[in-house]
Amino acid sequence: MATVIVVTSGKGGVGKTTTSASFATGLAQRGYRTAVIDFDVGLRNLDLIMGCERRVVYDFINVINNEANLNQALIRDKRVENLYILPASQTRDKEALTKEGVEKILHELKQSFDYIVCDSPAGIERGALMSLYFADEALVVTNPEVSSVRDSDRILGILASRSRRAEQGDEPVKEHLVLARYAPERADRGDMLGVDDVLEILGISLLGVIPESPTVLQSSNAGVPVILEEGSDAGAAYSDLVDRFLGKDLPHRFLVTQKKGFLKRLFGGN
Amino acid sequence: MLLRSPSLASEEPPPFDLKGSLFTLTVLHLFKLDRVAIERHLTEKIKQAPGFFNNTPVVIDLEGLEESRDGVDFAALYELLKGCGMVPVGIRNGNPKLQAVARLAGLPLLPESRSVGSVKKAEQGAEPVAARGRIVNHPVRSGQQIYAPNGDLIILGTVSAGAEIMADGHVHVYGLLRGRAQAGVRGDLEARIFCQGLEAELISIAGRYRVSEQIGSDDWGKAAQIRLADDRLIIDHLTR
Numbered sequence: 054m055a056t057v058i059v060v061t062s063g064k065g066g067v068g069k070t071t072t073s074a075s076f077a078t079g080l081a082q083r084g085y086r087t088a089v090i091d092f093d094v095g096l097r098n099l100d101l102i103m104g105c106e107r108r109v110v111y112d113f114i115n116v117i118n119n120e121a122n123l124n125q126a127l128i129r130d131k132r133v134e135n136l137y138i139l140p141a142s143q144t145r146d147k148e149a150l151t152k153e154g155v156e157k158i159l160h161e162l163k164q165s166f167d168y169i170v171c172d173s174p175a176g177i178e179r180g181a182l183m184s185l186y187f188a189d190e191a192l193v194v195t196n197p198e199v200s201s202v203r204d205s206d207r208i209l210g211i212l213a214s215r216s217r218r219a220e221q222g223d224e225p226v227k228e229h230l231v232l233a234r235y236a237p238e239r240a241d242r243g244d245m246l247g248v249d250d251v252l253e254i255l256g257i258s259l260l261g262v263i264p265e266s267p268t269v270l271q272s273s274n275a276g277v278p279v280i281l282e283e284g285s286d287a288g289a290a291y292s293d294l295v296d297r298f299l300g301k302d303l304p305h306r307f308l309v310t311q312k313k314g315f316l317k318r319l320f321g322g323n
Numbered sequence: 324m325l326l327r328s329p330s331l332a333s334e335e336p337p338p339f340d341l342k343g344s345l346f347t348l349t350v351l352h353l354f355k356l357d358r359v360a361i362e363r364h365l366t367e368k369i370k371q372a373p374g375f376f377n378n379t380p381v382v383i384d385l386e387g388l389e390e391s392r393d394g395v396d397f398a399a400l401y402e403l404l405k406g407c408g409m410v411p412v413g414i415r416n417g418n419p420k421l422q423a424v425a426r427l428a429g430l431p432l433l434p435e436s437r438s439v440g441s442v443k444k445a446e447q448g449a450e451p452v453a454a455r456g457r458i459v460n461h462p463v464r465s466g467q468q469i470y471a472p473n474g475d476l477i478i479l480g481t482v483s484a485g486a487e488i489m490a491d492g493h494v495h496v497y498g499l500l501r502g503r504a505q506a507g508v509r510g511d512l513e514a515r516i517f518c519q520g521l522e523a524e525l526i527s528i529a530g531r532y533r534v535s536e537q538i539g540s541d542d543w544g545k546a547a548q549i550r551l552a553d554d555r556l557i558i559d560h561l562t563r
Contacts, residue, residue: 204465206483207466210464211464
């Protein structure tokens, strides 16, 4: 049975779509049939980051409205096998997302995919709620600053109370923290929150720390998921993140400026 | 409420204080003025709970009483109940005529209590309901609001900034309290807040509140209880 994973954050601009693109690409690279859905109806972005914007014919809403079938709307990625993108509609708004419609599409995707990644829009309105409602697991993307952390806290509360799993009293949605745009030297200076600060506030397990990197912007503009940029810090961090998600036990990298270990600071080794 | 007797210069200290106080009283909901039936039922009840009716003060509720042409002989009723181990101290409800008669018999009218539908409950022989409150087994996140009516609220986890927890009784947080916590929201001055780390945005008991700015740095982050004393919020540290 396929696993539905929502990539969410509450706040905008923290790296949800970047994370969705790289996470889905990483899963597909490792041989899992993966579909990534853009829930940001009206502000379509995922196709740009994935570099498939010129191949969009039908979209998510067309499928919900039975104007196209799923196979017509799914775009096969050209670089990575097993990877498919379901783009959002740019001309509609979030009201076009119905619970029944989303359920129908997810049900159909589950027949032939291993992982379904839902790229949530910012906010806590309909689009975000629909993207997380059917989730089995969640990647909560946070930046190391207070407003982003608080919004993530809010989203965690919504996951725990308004997802289908919560409503039906099933096992709760499994929550993973992705700390993006992390700059260890600025955290050391106290300009931004440290990893331990964020973990302490949110209290969920850390899946990955993505370092602040100019490569992220460059690859976004080039339409290449940053995980494919081998040799870049951010790409390597996403790669680790995917492995960890699949159960590998890897130490967190890119947490320190120099020699002094994060674990040392965390556990008071001085 | 506290009324002292007027302090006279010649006489001191004053011979009495008048203080308001709350009592739990048994209410006898009278439906029918059938002396024989009342006596029989009371004897039955006394058999079940012999210790209970031992000069027990009772209030006679006249709301469900069926109309009778003869009116009510309160003096006789008083004697009847007294004989069964109850001491009537007043009446409740009933029409003004009945109330006047009762007053003449030395039974004052007590104000309507807040419990609604008590007559019906009495008829059904309601089971005592434990006001156990509410236990929350997960952290309370920003934007969530949890209320425990008629009891305590117990949170096993951290209450995030932007979350709000409320209880008619006490609030217990087995974690950090970073959000807003209100105990005794329906006016219970005895309600308290307990937490393992006080970093609250707001703490309030029965409407008296402090915002985080008004929580001293000595108290910040500490395991604490918050209570009300002389209308002021007091923060005590909890030690192990």
